[in-house]
Amino acid sequence: MTSFQGLHLDPAIAAALAALGWAPEDPRVRDVVPTAARGHNLVMVAPPAPAYGGPALAGVLSRLAAVRAGGGEAARGPEDGGREAAGAGAALLCPAAELEEWSALVHALAGGAGLRVEAARAPARATRRLRAGGLDLLIASPATAALLHGRGALKPDALRSVVLAGPERWDDREPLAALMQDLAAESQRVLLVGDPERTRDLVERYARRALTLGEGPPAEPIGPVRTVAVPWGRRPAAIPGILEVLDPRSLAVWTADRSHHAALATALPAGDRSVGVVTGDAPPAEVIVAFDPPPAERLRQLLAAGEVVLLVPPGTEPYVERLAAPRRPLRLPGLLEAVSDSAAAQRAAIARAIETLPPDRAVLILAPLFERYDPAAVAAALYELWTASGAPGAAPPIPDIPATARVYVGVGRGDGATPDDLVAVLTKEIRVPREQIGRIELRESYALVELPAQDAERIAAALTGTTIRRKRVIARVDRGRAKPGFRK
Numbered sequence: 001m002t003s004f005q006g007l008h009l010d011p012a013i014a015a016a017l018a019a020l021g022w023a024p025e026d027p028r029v030r031d032v033v034p035t036a037a038r039g040h041n042l043v044m045v046a047p048p049a050p051a052y053g054g055p056a057l058a059g060v061l062s063r064l065a066a067v068r069a070g071g072g073e074a075a076r077g078p079e080d081g082g083r084e085a086a087g088a089g090a091a092l093l094c095p096a097a098e099l100e101e102w103s104a105l106v107h108a109l110a111g112g113a114g115l116r117v118e119a120a121r122a123p124a125r126a127t128r129r130l131r132a133g134g135l136d137l138l139i140a141s142p143a144t145a146a147l148l149h150g151r152g153a154l155k156p157d158a159l160r161s162v163v164l165a166g167p168e169r170w171d172d173r174e175p176l177a178a179l180m181q182d183l184a185a186e187s188q189r190v191l192l193v194g195d196p197e198r199t200r201d202l203v204e205r206y207a208r209r210a211l212t213l214g215e216g217p218p219a220e221p222i223g224p225v226r227t228v229a230v231p232w233g234r235r236p237a238a239i240p241g242i243l244e245v246l247d248p249r250s251l252a253v254w255t256a257d258r259s260h261h262a263a264l265a266t267a268l269p270a271g272d273r274s275v276g277v278v279t280g281d282a283p284p285a286e287v288i289v290a291f292d293p294p295p296a297e298r299l300r301q302l303l304a305a306g307e308v309v310l311l312v313p314p315g316t317e318p319y320v321e322r323l324a325a326p327r328r329p330l331r332l333p334g335l336l337e338a339v340s341d342s343a344a345a346q347r348a349a350i351a352r353a354i355e356t357l358p359p360d361r362a363v364l365i366l367a368p369l370f371e372r373y374d375p376a377a378v379a380a381a382l383y384e385l386w387t388a389s390g391a392p393g394a395a396p397p398i399p400d401i402p403a404t405a406r407v408y409v410g411v412g413r414g415d416g417a418t419p420d421d422l423v424a425v426l427t428k429e430i431r432v433p434r435e436q437i438g439r440i441e442l443r444e445s446y447a448l449v450e451l452p453a454q455d456a457e458r459i460a461a462a463l464t465g466t467t468i469r470r471k472r473v474i475a476r477v478d479r480g481r482a483k484p485g486f487r488k
Helices: 011-019 027-037 050-069 096-113 123-131 142-150 174-181 200-206 232-246 261-267 296-305 317-323 335-356 360-372 375-387 419-429 453-463
Strands: 042-045 088-093 117-119 135-140 161-165 188-193 211-214 225-229 251-254 275-278 287-290 307-312 327-329 404-409 440-442 447-452 475-477
Touching: 011 050, 011 096, 027 042, 027 050, 027 211, 042 050, 050 088, 050 096, 050 135, 050 161, 050 188, 088 142, 096 117, 096 135, 096 232, 117 123, 123 135, 123 142, 123 453, 135 142, 142 174, 161 174, 174 200, 188 200, 225 232, 232 251, 232 261, 232 287, 232 307, 251 296, 261 275, 287 296, 296 307, 307 317, 360 375, 404 453, 419 440, 419 447, 419 453, 447 453, 453 475
Parallel strands: 042 188, 042 211, 088 135, 088 161, 117 135, 161 188, 225 307, 225 327, 251 275, 251 287, 287 307
Antiparallel strands: 404 447, 404 475, 440 447
16 A cells, blocks of 8 residues: 555555556556646557456546545645536546446446446436536546537536546547547546557547557467357456356456455356466466456467457457457357347237237138148248348237337427427437337327337437426336337
8 A cells, every 4th residue: 555655645545456456666656646636648558348447447546546635735736727527527428338447447446436427327326416516527428428418417627537538449539529628628638548549549539648568469469269248338248158168177367456356256166276366477277267258468478378358348359359369259158048038028929819819811811821831831931021121021029019119208299399390409418319219199298208228218318408498308218018119
């Protein structure tokens, strides 16, 4: 702990960083932490995983903790311009698929320092907390941050720091421009990037005089490795599948930090000394699983210790392609089972149709075919027509599996609202494509809008808190029977 003090870290945050496995003599800690803690612009190059952001975030959070402890005055230097904190003190923008990972890392670091953190999974709650001025750090995807900015809840000119996490993995960089152009010139910019070549334009535009630390992928790939494609949140659950498929005599799971060690301890067999979890140098083992994408020098060490399996979450594929070759994909148990479950669901839907739908029209059409062909062949042909995408004469979707759902919106004709008002809010604020908006039923005190069923909950949450005709609305998914398709 004493050695962390010279790095300008808040004591609670220093303790949390140490608990995650970072040591003060680590070059990434020694160089990155004080740069971030002093409010300087920083570009940190590291493999594309939230775990590597710990030192930079510890510095940013320590700066926020010092300001909070001083009632808005402490640790304020010329880079702050004497501004009072308002709304959020800082914002961390990350890929939507990684929101939970970044949120867990920030909470692990900031919990003991008493910082107020909000991960904006939808804009409604974050809007309220930002307007109340009750946040030290907002975590959001660029699209959600753009919504909050458009509503006037997120005020870039009041931010002391902005952290852009993995911008090369963002689906859309366009929302960033409006936010960054309103950022105060003295506000700190921290970019956590995995590929400096793909983010060169962002660095030149938003952090030109930033200190750049770290290294990207190697010039030549290293290997051989095996790879497993897996969502970010299912990485611990993938380890038992690897054990089952490869059945190694010994296995080590290497991680960049200790943030997932508790989850991994639950996933691994209890009391089996042939399996373990490590940071730093991996011991010799028949199979070594790289839980996080490793840097080049770490991959070399892992390969010297055993056969390496790389977990490849969404967005890390370009880095892994440059890092390792040859690569052999490893299919885990679950895919075949998922396909089997899907087939069972389709059989159940057909059985429901047989038991509940009137058969008269279908029998009149099919009876002549049953006389000419085997009934099983007729059924197989109908199934192919039913499931073929865009096939002539394809049947409508399976009953009770609707393509659209109706969303209740608490504003109607009595409030002066029109269908155009609803379309404008959906397309401009919620960013719903116009072609995905179906029939709008406008009643006296509310409206029902047909929207894609898979997005209905998200859209309803985003609509809640918006203003239409000066009325703040509440939206929810209507639980009545949904339509099988759009009606224009």
